[in-house]
Amino acid sequence: MISRETYLQQLIQFKDTDFIKVITGVRRSGKSVLLMQYRDYLQSQGVPAENIIYLNFESFDYQWVKNEVDFHQLIKEILPDSKEKIYFLIDEIQFVDGWQKIINAVRVSFHADIVITGSNANLLSGELATLLSGRYVEIKIYPLSFKEFLLSKNVEHHSRLVDKLYSEYEKYGGFPSVVIADEVLKETILSGIFDSIVLNDIAHRASVKDTHTLKSVILFLADNVGQLVNPSKISNTLTSERVPTSNHTINKYLDLLENAFLFYKAKQYDIRGKGYLKTNAKYFIADNGLRRHAVGKKEANYSNRLENIVFIELLRRGYTVDVGKLDSKEIDFIARKADEILYVQVAYELPNNTHETDNLLHIKDNYKKILITGKYYEQTEIDGVPIVYVVDWLLGE
Numbered sequence: 001m002i003s004r005e006t007y008l009q010q011l012i013q014f015k016d017t018d019f020i021k022v023i024t025g026v027r028r029s030g031k032s033v034l035l036m037q038y039r040d041y042l043q044s045q046g047v048p049a050e051n052i053i054y055l056n057f058e059s060f061d062y063q064w065v066k067n068e069v070d071f072h073q074l075i076k077e078i079l080p081d082s083k084e085k086i087y088f089l090i091d092e093i094q095f096v097d098g099w100q101k102i103i104n105a106v107r108v109s110f111h112a113d114i115v116i117t118g119s120n121a122n123l124l125s126g127e128l129a130t131l132l133s134g135r136y137v138e139i140k141i142y143p144l145s146f147k148e149f150l151l152s153k154n155v156e157h158h159s160r161l162v163d164k165l166y167s168e169y170e171k172y173g174g175f176p177s178v179v180i181a182d183e184v185l186k187e188t189i190l191s192g193i194f195d196s197i198v199l200n201d202i203a204h205r206a207s208v209k210d211t212h213t214l215k216s217v218i219l220f221l222a223d224n225v226g227q228l229v230n231p232s233k234i235s236n237t238l239t240s241e242r243v244p245t246s247n248h249t250i251n252k253y254l255d256l257l258e259n260a261f262l263f264y265k266a267k268q269y270d271i272r273g274k275g276y277l278k279t280n281a282k283y284f285i286a287d288n289g290l291r292r293h294a295v296g297k298k299e300a301n302y303s304n305r306l307e308n309i310v311f312i313e314l315l316r317r318g319y320t321v322d323v324g325k326l327d328s329k330e331i332d333f334i335a336r337k338a339d340e341i342l343y344v345q346v347a348y349e350l351p352n353n354t355h356e357t358d359n360l361l362h363i364k365d366n367y368k369k370i371l372i373t374g375k376y377y378e379q380t381e382i383d384g385v386p387i388v389y390v391v392d393w394l395l396g397e
Contacts, residue, residue, distance in 0.1 A: 002144065002152045002176050004034050010139050011038050016085070016113055018135060020103065022124065023117040025141035026261035026286040027201055028193045030176050031117040032056065034141060035089045038115060042087055050080050056091040068098030075106065087113045094118040094205075104131040119201050121259040142316045143287045144174035146394040152179055157395045163376075166391050170305060173289025190293045197290075201260040208256070216243045217253045221263055221283045222294035226304040226311075228268065228280040228323070254283075262286055264315065269322040269334055271363060282323050284311040303348040306374040306390060307332060310346050313394060329359045341367040348374035350387070357382040 007023075011034070014021055023031050039052055055062060055074075065074055080086065088106065093099050093116045106112055116123075124138060144152065149169050155161050172178055172186045181189055198218065203211050216238050221229070231250040238245050257263040264284050268277040285291045288305055292298075314321045314335045324331025324343065333344040343363060345356045350373060360369040361383060369385050376389045388396075 001033050001036065002030070002148065002180070004030055004037060004141070004148070007034050007139060007141055008037050008041065011115065012041065014137055018107070020107060020132060020136040021115040021139060022136050023115065023139045023141055024121065024123060024261070025119070026143070027119045027197050028175050028177060029141050029143050029261075029286070031119075031141055032091050033176065035091055035115065035117060039087075039089060047087060048084070051082060051084055052087045052089065053078060053080075054089045054091070057095040058092045065096055067096065068102050071096050071099055071102045072105075075102065079110075083111070085111045085113055088115065090114070090116045092117060092119065094120045094123060100131055107132075107135070119197075119260065120205065121261065140315070142174075142312060144176060144179055145313065145316055146174075146391070149174055149179060150395075152176070162391060162395075166394075170288055170309065171292060173287035173292075175287060175289060178289055186289070187293070190289050194290055194293050197260055197262055202256045202262070206256050208253075210249075213238070213243055213245050213249065214253055214256075216241075216245075217250060218257065218262070219294055221257070222285055222291045223298075223301075224304075225284055225291060225301070226282055226307040228282055230280050257283075262290070264311070266311065266321055266323045266333070268325055271324050271326045271331065271334070276322075277325065284308050286312065302374060303346070306348050306372075307346045309390065309394075310344065310372055314342075314344070324363075326359070326362055329362060331359055331363070341365075343367060343369040345369075345371045346373075347371060350375075350377060350379070354382055357385040360385050 011021055023034060025031055035054065039054060042052055043049060057065060062074070065071055093103075103114060103116065107114060146166065146169055150157065150162065150165060153165060155165060172190070175190070175193055178186050178189050198215065199211070202208060203214060208214055217234060220234055220237060231247045231254065234250045235245050235247050254265075258265055262285065264286070266282045266284065268280055269275070270277055285294075285308060288308055291305070291308065311321060311333065314333060319335035319337045319342070322334045324334045331343055332346045335342040335344060343360055345360055347356050356371055360371070363369065371382070371385055371387050372390050372393050373387060374390055377387060380387055
């Protein structure tokens with residue numbers, strides 16, 4: 001198993017509290033492994049194995065558990081006769097209709113520590129939010145960071161192999177099962193992950209019958225990562241390519257893709273007007289390997305692929321990320337975390353002019369501004385704006 005130490009420490013931080021720990025993220029990003037690592041930690045701290053209840057609702061043993069009645073019956077059958085704290089580790093809970101009431105009842109009725117995982121953002125909406133009203137904490141998990149990627153390869157940050165391995169990371173992404181596989185198997189594994197997300201987590205769950213149009217939307221977004229788009233543009237493009245659709249359908253599919261954590265939406269923020277613009281947005285895919293699979297292994301769009309890696313890494317570091325607009329100028333990312341604001345421009349290579357840093361310098365505040373490049377340069381700053389090679393940035397704090 002690849003260690004997910006950062007996420008594990010978040011779980012440990014909330015151990016034995018009244019908070020339900022909710023681990024969310026795209027399918028196959030490591031949620032189940034994180035539960036196993038938490039289970040191992042609990043046992044290392046002296047928790048008896050019989051006091052740790054692990055349930056995976058994708059497994060064969062629990063296919064009969066369809067709703068809250070079945071779930072209630074299961075809990076009654078497996079609950080140990082113990083006055084000590086019981087640790088519930090429940091995987092892919094979204095497969096059980098009405099699970100929210102049972103989880104809340106377990107929280108209220110028993111001396112319990114509860115961790116649940118799910119591959120759909122709707123876990124945190126509606127009934128769960130109402131029943132728990134601030135009694136849960138979300139732990140967002142992503143495919144491996146580049147740091148974790150190197151750790152899985154047992155490669156030090158200063159190794160000569162780092163740049164070569166970054167090329168592999170940029171090409172195949174950070175899904176753990178892909179990272180540890182031989183190169184001849186990586187494409188096959190990515191294909192399986194892609195199909196399971198699209199067919200199981202999106203089409204099946206939402207009863208989408210027109211999977212051809214759904215996949216066409218995914219292909220469009222993957223091929224236009226980092227580009228400002230809107231439902232009308234997507235609909236018109238697909239219709240012109242003989243995939244007739246409507247704005248209503250596109251909006252529905254965009255919501256489904258976000259809910260499955262396959263794509264993340266970055267809204268456009270007017271820096272001068274201090275408000276969000278409702279017309280366009282950018283969409284970024286959860287993993288570059290999935291993007292490459294979706295578009296058919298195209299090797300172009302280096303800048304967009306770099307931008308995607310930076311965006312996901314900013315999310316991984318806990319930032320809320322928007323796309324900036326300052327009059328006619330675009331700021332690639334405005335990253336916010338608590339009282340911190342970070343302005344980021346991304347360029348695969350430095351242009352012959354200072355266009356990229358000029359955009360940053362037009363922002364008249366004192367928050368940090370950086371330019372991240374896809375190639376290494378000896379030059380470390382332009383007019384006071386730091387220039388950071390993406391590999392160095394990914395390996396930094």
